[in-house]
Amino acid sequence: MALLTCSHLTLGYEGNPVLSDLSFSVDAGDYLCIVGENGSGKTTLMKTLLKLKTPVSGRIAMGDGLKQADIGYLPQQTAVQRDFPASVREIVLSGCLNRRGFRPFYSADEKKRAEERMTRLGVGHLAKRCYRELSGGQQQRVLLARALCAAGRVLLLDEPAAGLDPQASEEMYALIKALNGEGVTILMISHDTAASLPYATHVLHIGTPLFFGTAGEYAAYRKGATS
């Protein structure tokens, strides 16, 4: 069974649908790229998958023993974060909170877990640095490390390369691909299709018309649409 199956989803704000009759499924190990115009409902879809919003109608089913706590999230940066006084270690560790219940302090295991994730994403040497003083690419890596502390099976990424220079954004995509290669299922929103599509195995195009299929099918579909 597929990891995530969405059937006939309608999404919207306060009953006004922005997106209707959306169906797609994601298997373990997939790399799904979600593309579409601004305001087409990409972020709304992601928040619905994360159970931050409830769909107007339709169903999201999880299979293969996937639990909500297995899904990690890389949100877009908020204004609050840009001048937040916090060290890299504090932020990455906060990803471990969700598996802790009421214990008030971090265990040695969790500290080790955070350490490993930081090293894996190449921000280990920045552990004591202040988050707001890092470059955009480093900040995204820190948030990615936090997401990996929270969950390791599925990652939902909302514009991971937004605001990065071409080189940093290239590195970010390569890093995400490497994680995908290690077995992490990726769902990523991107409007920089030229840079992100080469890595994807599947594409979901939101808007009219809706499209869902493999990357190869999408390329053929686009060719057909333009010629």
Added chain:
Amino acid sequence: MSIAELFQTLGYYFQKEYVVYAMVVAVLIALCSALLGVTLVLKRFSFIGDGLSHVAFGAIAIASAMNLSNDFLLVLPVTVVCAVLLLRVGQNAKIKGDAAIAMISVGTLAVGYLIMNLYAKSANLSGDVCATLFGAASILTLTDTEVWFCAILSVLVVTAFLLFYHKIFAVTFDEDFSAATGIRARVYNLILAVIIAVVIVVAMNLVGSLLISALVIFPAMSAMRVFKSFREVTVCSVITSVSCAAVGILISIVAGTPVGATIVTVDIAGFALFCAAGFLFRRRVSA
């Protein structure tokens, strides 16, 4: 006045019970408000403290009109309810957060003053109002009950903050991420709202309702000039706040100035010092 005389004066005052009470209460309040201030400032909620203190003012007016034996019994629940409402409204786009706060804040101030006027108990109405707004000398006339009440609430606030420290950090830094990965962000926002209300009500005794925001905001802002991790900022903010409150009380005792205003002025001076320190520190790092 020479140094020896100064210490003699202070020694004389500290033999009096009420001065010791004032000192203890001031330190506790400064501690709580600084702990919370960091989160409030970072969440962009600085004005909620201000709004809530006006709510507390309105509630005090009603309590005194109703001749309640202990004002806190009415003031605390009313402020807690308003804190919860304000934080919820902040997330709802129908009435924008800042407008809602402004409405509640001036609304309760006006109604509170009106009620105080209609049911004036003492001949010195403007003195009473002034004391509630600016704290005046009320800290030096604290009763046993008030000191205990303040001490217990402070212990509760500090305990709650320590127990939930990491969660408060996570929810402050990134509410969406926390909620998405299974932390009950709403519950912690609610806990925060309740703690804020408690701190405001307790702090009203010290500096009065118009000056509370200063206690909440200045120490946090000072600490953020220099320190860069959440923990350092929190610790530094607490130390700054407690020292400023202590110095402020000493000055106000010796110089006979109003307690609340003196403490806030010391806080402002502290902020200026930290700004300068931050500036010098950055220059040395970049040079």
